[in-house]
Amino acid sequence: MVYVASDERYEVMRYNRCGKSGLKLPAISLGLWHNFGGIDSYENGREMITRAFDLGITHFDLANNYGPPAGSAEELFGRVLARDLAPYRDEMLISTKAGYYMWPGPYGDWGSRKYLLSSLDQSLKRLGLDYVDIFYSHRPDPETPLEETMQALDHIVRSGKALYIGLSNYTAEQTSQAVKILKELGTPLLIHQPRYSMLDRWIEGGLLAVLEENGIGSIAFTPLAQGMLTNKYLNGIPENSRAAKPSTALNESRITPDVLRKIRALNQLAASRGQSLAQFALSWTLREGKVTSALIGASRVSQIEENIAALANTDFSQEELDRIETILRTEEDN
Template sequence: MVYVASDERYEVMRYNRCGKSGLKLPAISLGLWHNFGGIDTYENGRDMITRAFDLGITHFDLANNYGPPAGSAEELFGKILARDLTPYRDEMVISTKAGYYMWPGPYGEWGSRKYVLSSLDQSLKRLGLEYVDIFYSHRPDPETPLEETMLALDHTVRSGKALYIGLSSYSAEQTTEAVAILKELGTPLLIHQPSYSMLDRWIEGGLQDVLEENGIGSIAFMPLAQGMLTNKYLNGIPEGSRAAKPATALSESRITPEVQRKIRALNQLAASRGQSLAQLSLAWTLRGGKITSALIGASRVSQIEENIAALTHTEFTQEELERIETILKTENID
């Protein structure tokens, strides 16, 4: 069946300017970190991506290592793009990254010029694209000079293989240094992608100030704390959930009784606002306009629909914000 995008796709979504650039991003973007790899069902991935686009999500975020196996998320997205979304390419912002392990030997990860540029070429082949809209350095390299990595990013823009560049998981100090280098090169930093949620607020310790001072946008990954800020773990760790699986970033040890008490209290507050816990969490992440976009993941279409519905109620009273702070700072909530 030939896909035709909904005529109403821009009626619900809110679009925020990315820093001081000319680019706007949807308040909620879709990340393909999980559930879009070679081990996942193609039709489910297609259904999620096309439904997201119908609901106004124009930004799709990838990385070279997303899968599993690594590279397969870009391949899946490339197939869906070719089959369904090619007529809408200019309505979309497609991003990818380089930084994590991709191939054996000394040139297969981190931030050398050789790795960064080779990785982007491979990503473009998997995606079937001539360029991506945003290309990120996925993580800072402790051994490669920052100047080398930034020169490589600058080259991707000058060669026409990326329109904008971004950083992910760089500290405030590293970001400040990168901004200065890129300003000297003449290719400004568009955006930073840090982890950020009610349970992970490290960017409030200086990074947000650096981004605001320099007119740089931000897109928060894991705004739902890998599912902890949903109804999934309110009553324990369900069998088959991500936390129940071995060797995952979300382990049982992180979902402590204290954390469960906090998320149950937050869930009660969400209910009083007529929202799910996930919707409350996304609204909180976007509060105050400091975050350009919240980057969600999904395993089914209904999750995308639920998350976008958060945009119908993003305002907080002062009492609600104070209640959230109390919940997050109190060790024991009954």
């Protein structure tokens, strides 16, 4: 069956300007970190990607190592792009990254010019593209000079293999240094992609101020705290959940009784607003325009539809904001 995009795809989504650039991002973007790999269902991945586009999600976020196996998420997206979305390429923002382990040897990890340029070439082949819209340095490299990493990003834009560049997982200080280098090179930093949620607010300690001061956009990953800010864990940890697997970043050690109490209290506040906990968490992330876009993951179409519905109510009263702060400050022994 030939895919034809919905004529109503731009009627619900909100688009926010990315810093002081000419680019706008959808308030909700789709990340392919999980559930789009070679071990996952291609048809389910295709259905989620095309449904997301029909709902106005124009930004699809990838990385070289997304899968598993590494590279397979880009391959899946490339197949969907070729089969269904090729006529709409100019309506889409496609991003990828490099910075984590990708292949053996001294040139398959971190932030050297060699690794970043080689990785992007591989990513473009898997995606079937001549360029990506945004290319990120996925994490800072403690051993490679920051100048080398930034010069590689500058070269990537000048070579036409990416339209814009971004950083992910850089601290406020590292970001400030990178901004200065990139300004001198003549290729401005477009966007920063940090972790951010009600349960992980580190960027409020300085990074948001750096981004605002320099006119840089932001896109928050794990705004639902890897599923903790959904209804999944309201009654404890399901046996088949990600948190039940000891090898994952989200495990039982993070979902303490104190965290569960906070999640349940937040869920009650969400219900009073007519929202699910996930919608509530996304609305909070996007409050007051502090974040350009919230980057969601999904395992099924219904999750994407639920998350986009959060945009119907992203305003908070001062009473609600105060109540959230009280809940989040509650300690285990209170």
